[in-house]
Amino acid sequence: MITKNQVKYIQSLGQKKSRDADNVFIAEGPKLVKELIDAENCRVTQLYALKEWIDNAGTGVEMIEVSVDELQKISQLTTPNQVLAVAEKIKWENEPVVKGNVSLALDTIQDPGNMGTIIRLADWFGIKNIFCSADSADVYNPKVVQASMGSITRVRVEHLDLLPFLKANNDIRIYATVLNGRDITKMEKINEGIIVIGNESKGVSDEILDLSNVQITIPKKGKAESLNAAVATGIILSHLV
Amino acid sequence: MITKNQVKYIQSLGQKKSRDADNVFIAEGPKLVKELIDAENCRVTQLYALKEWIDNAGTGVEMIEVSVDELQKISQLTTPNQVLAVAEKIKWENEPVVKGNVSLALDTIQDPGNMGTIIRLADWFGIKNIFCSADSADVYNPKVVQASMGSITRVRVEHLDLLPFLKANNDIRIYATVLNGRDITKMEKINEGIIVIGNESKGVSDEILDLSNVQITIPKKGKAESLNAAVATGIILSHLV
Numbered sequence: 289m290i291t292k293n294q295v296k297y298i299q300s301l302g303q304k305k306s307r308d309a310d311n312v313f314i315a316e317g318p319k320l321v322k323e324l325i326d327a328e329n330c331r332v333t334q335l336y337a338l339k340e341w342i343d344n345a346g347t348g349v350e351m352i353e354v355s356v357d358e359l360q361k362i363s364q365l366t367t368p369n370q371v372l373a374v375a376e377k378i379k380w381e382n383e384p385v386v387k388g389n390v391s392l393a394l395d396t397i398q399d400p401g402n403m404g405t406i407i408r409l410a411d412w413f414g415i416k417n418i419f420c421s422a423d424s425a426d427v428y429n430p431k432v433v434q435a436s437m438g439s440i441t442r443v444r445v446e447h448l449d450l451l452p453f454l455k456a457n458n459d460i461r462i463y464a465t466v467l468n469g470r471d472i473t474k475m476e477k478i479n480e481g482i483i484v485i486g487n488e489s490k491g492v493s494d495e496i497l498d499l500s501n502v503q504i505t506i507p508k509k510g511k512a513e514s515l516n517a518a519v520a521t522g523i524i525l526s527h528l529v
Numbered sequence: 530m531i532t533k534n535q536v537k538y539i540q541s542l543g544q545k546k547s548r549d550a551d552n553v554f555i556a557e558g559p560k561l562v563k564e565l566i567d568a569e570n571c572r573v574t575q576l577y578a579l580k581e582w583i584d585n586a587g588t589g590v591e592m593i594e595v596s597v598d599e600l601q602k603i604s605q606l607t608t609p610n611q612v613l614a615v616a617e618k619i620k621w622e623n624e625p626v627v628k629g630n631v632s633l634a635l636d637t638i639q640d641p642g643n644m645g646t647i648i649r650l651a652d653w654f655g656i657k658n659i660f661c662s663a664d665s666a667d668v669y670n671p672k673v674v675q676a677s678m679g680s681i682t683r684v685r686v687e688h689l690d691l692l693p694f695l696k697a698n699n700d701i702r703i704y705a706t707v708l709n710g711r712d713i714t715k716m717e718k719i720n721e722g723i724i725v726i727g728n729e730s731k732g733v734s735d736e737i738l739d740l741s742n743v744q745i746t747i748p749k750k751g752k753a754e755s756l757n758a759a760v761a762t763g764i765i766l767s768h769l770v
Contacts, residue, residue, distance in 0.1 A: 401642070405757045405760060408753050408756070408757065409753065409756055409757070409760055410751075411751045411752055411753035412747075412749055412750070412751050412753040412756055413749075413750050413751055414750030414751035415751070437753070437754070437755075438753075438754075439752075439753050442751065442752055442753075473767065473768075506653075506767060508653055508654075509653070509654050509655030509770065510651075510652045510653050510654055510655035510656070510683070511652055511680075511683055512649050512650065512652035512653040512678070512679075512680050512683075513678070513679075514678075515649070515650055515653055515763065516646045516649065516650070516759065516763075518757065518759075518760055519646060519650055519759055519760050519762075519763035520763075521760075522756065522757075522760035522761075522763055522764050523763050523764055523767040526714065526747060526764040526767065526768065527714075527767065527768075529750065
């Protein structure tokens with residue numbers, strides 16, 4: 289049983305403003321919710337779940353049993369999946385370390401699905417940090433959280449002013465994706481650097497391009513005009529990392 | 530001005546049954562529609578467009594002016610984009626040639642966004658043919674068409690019974706993606722073969738795995754459990770083709 293106020297509150301967490309006000313986010317589905325419960329840097333505060341899920345869950349978190357209809361009301365998914373968790377935003381100790389690591393920088397990645405997929409593949413390739421321009425999709429947007437599939441607990445995503453950040457790290461090599469740069473399939477692997485992925489339609493902004501040390505390109509054989517930003521990121525990481 | 534029957538008809542083309550009955554599909558947005566009009570193997574039969582688009586369009590196709598509200602009614606997009614085209618399904622001359630080419634086979638790729646993205650990146654890497662299991666997303670699903678961004682006119686997508694098709698082509702090397710196969714980053718490039726991409730959650734089916742000649746893997750450095758199917762396809766093609 290869930291109250292009207294609870295429904296209203298959880299629905300409000302679809303909005304960044306409400307998430308930021310309480311420093312929380314929502315995540316759905318047994319697999320993702322279990323990952324969050326098990327993660328050391330994430331504290332799940334509430335669970336809204338169907339009886340079948342509660343019966344099998346061995347968790348110390350407060351659980352509220354909901355009906356299929358009630359879950360539908362609070363879910364952001366087309367097909368709700370047994371359980372919805374409210375969790376405090378991930379806590380990271382210390383500052384992110386750029387020196388000696390390969391990091392990603394996202395220059396206005398606006399599609400939440402792309403953002404979530406990029407976080408997941410950063411996790412696959414062992415990338416620890418992603419720095420996003422302030423106008424990129426919010427890492428706690430429910431669509432980002434779902435698409436990242438738990439990788440948000442392992443990859444740190446920071447929203448910040450990208451240009452001053454890159455300027456402050458000018459001892460680190462900056463790689464920017466362009467149309468006519470160096471062929472990534474012929475480059476050596478790298479151990480340190482910041483790889484900038486550009487906006488879905490506009491690419492990397494001119495100011496950041498000016499700052500970059502190496503311009504890189506995925507060679508094209510056919511006729512498609514562009515590649516999806518997440519696909520491009522995957523290809524680049526698989527060749528450079 | 531658009532009639533109620535026209536609205537109903539175009540809305541029905543969101544369904545495969547209706548598309549198949551009339552051998553047509555819909556596509557939206559100035560860029561994609563222009564690509565279809567210009568493509569030799571595609572015949573656009575109707576255009577529903579805002580006045581501003583019609584004023585700038587030099588096309589011989591029948592154009593019906595619609596208001597913003599009318600476009601909203603017939604559009605499948607959250608944000609309709611000036612023009613919607615009804616077109617006959619793409620015509621391909623001759624049979625697809627597998628010998629001497631690298632082709633893709635999709636084993637139950639169900640997400641239309643993934644399917645469209647895969648078609649687009651096949652086009653990027655010069656892949657001519659994609660063979661899909663019958664239960665994969667329909668290539669003319671509006672979401673596939675939009676995500677493919679015009680590449681459906683250059684990459685041939687055939688839905689068929691995958692297992693007999695692969696058996697019939699047993700003189701061609703079949704590559705299947707698995708968890709513990711050969712590291713694709715250390716393989717030589719290939720000039721011929723069929724690369725099988727597995728289902729988003731279940732991977733390549735056992736029967737097809739048994740048929741395959743080479744099992745391939747994208748090496749993992751971090752902890753993510755899996756990669757998005759379209760991202761995985763992009764990475765594989767960038768290393769092998």
